[in-house]
Amino acid sequence: MGPSLAHRIRTEAHAVWLAVRDPRTPLAAKLVGLFVAAYALSPIDLIPDFIPVLGLVDDAILIPLGVWLFERLIPADQFAEHRARAAEETKRPVSWGGVLIVLTIWGLAAILIWTALTTAYD
Missing domain, CATH: 1.20.5 (Single alpha-helices involved in coiled-coils or other helix-helix interfaces)
Structure with missing residues (x-):
């Protein structure tokens, strides 16, 4: 079985964070990426996670939409590079x-x- 949805979302958010710090990333993408990464990594959500079902829905919808938008603002090969690095870094032990x-x-x-x-x- 593959990684969980939460793991994939964390990896994508990490890839966005890496790309935001890349000097090749355009300013508009950096602004979108900062929002996505901050929201994904923040302990504060629009709907708290402890609320059954709804608490996870905002993460499962808003973060992927933000990543999708961010991906369209930078070159595909650049984001693929950061996605690979994020995937490697998430394999580290907790x-x-x-x-x-x-x-x-x-x-x-x-x-x-x-x-x-x-x-x-x-």
Whole structure:
């Protein structure tokens, strides 16, 4: 079985990010690419991912549409080069230590917010 949709979207967004940083990329493409990469890599979505079905629909529609538009703004061989590099880089192992650090920070932030909200209303 091939890579998941989420993995393919992440790889495409990474390829866009690489292409945005390429000096050969025209300004209009850079602007579109910055939006696509920022949206794809941002933890904030139009519809949060924890909402069943709808949370993933925006990622499954908006990011591919942005990548499609971005692809039309740069030469195909240039984007193919960045897509290949992004695919190679996504094969790297996941840093579980990094994942643990991020989850710990989010957990601590949630506890602090919860504590602040509950003590504010006591």
